[in-house]
Amino acid sequence: MEDTYNIKAIVLNRQSYLENDGRVMVYSRETGKLELTVRGAKKIKSKLAGHLEPMNLVDIMAVRGQRRDYVGAAVSDCCYGNIKNDLAKLAAAGRAMKIVDQLIKPGLAQAEIFELLKDYLEALEVAKKDLTFLASVFIIKFLARLGHQPELSRCLSCGTTLRPGSNRFDLARGGLVCAQCAKPGEINQLAISNNGIKLLRLALKCDFAELAKVKVEKKLGREVETVIEKFLRYGF
Numbered sequence: 001m002e003d004t005y006n007i008k009a010i011v012l013n014r015q016s017y018l019e020n021d022g023r024v025m026v027y028s029r030e031t032g033k034l035e036l037t038v039r040g041a042k043k044i045k046s047k048l049a050g051h052l053e054p055m056n057l058v059d060i061m062a063v064r065g066q067r068r069d070y071v072g073a074a075v076s077d078c079c080y081g082n083i084k085n086d087l088a089k090l091a092a093a094g095r096a097m098k099i100v101d102q103l104i105k106p107g108l109a110q111a112e113i114f115e116l117l118k119d120y121l122e123a124l125e126v127a128k129k130d131l132t133f134l135a136s137v138f139i140i141k142f143l144a145r146l147g148h149q150p151e152l153s154r155c156l157s158c159g160t161t162l163r164p165g166s167n168r169f170d171l172a173r174g175g176l177v178c179a180q181c182a183k184p185g186e187i188n189q190l191a192i193s194n195n196g197i198k199l200l201r202l203a204l205k206c207d208f209a210e211l212a213k214v215k216v217e218k219k220l221g222r223e224v225e226t227v228i229e230k231f232l233r234y235g236f
Ligand SMILES: [Zn+2]
Pocket: 155, 156, 157, 158, 159, 160, 177, 178, 179, 180, 181, 182
């Protein structure tokens, strides 16, 4: 008898493989990142293929294979139609899938990463504006869940509680340093405003639905996005 298991997963990407088959990379609540073969994916009207589009939330019955497990059955739970019909949303979602795929190794299940991805897709699905800010919030939450939560309350050099002032975000050490400890001219220490720090804290603390209600001034949003993007590019 076939050895099977059920997972709830988000499809990160899909590739053709051999003549008729395909492969999907998924992130599931139960297994973490997992690559599965999709047999007959290229056949016309493959029932499976439609359910396994990238970004779909899908219930999969996987079958253990000798080399690689494969998809026995798949039913999409949510296809996020608004994302797929909007190029900007599609790009924002696609980038998240790519970052998760790049930074996570297979085999380590972290339910909170699955939930974060799902929450992000749900937020994008209903978002009316400010997709770039939403995308940055996803990145910082994701890095935090990987164990790289930036230190935002104490100076990483002297340990004192940070006060409003000329604090800087140290990319190499992943957090703030106070005005006294900041090194002038150090390009890996970014200037960050007091409101920028508050917004970063908020991004880590609040869920997407709560953040959607926060009115973020454009300039402040860009400032925080820049810090998050540079943090991602510097360290990961
Ligand atoms: Zn200090």
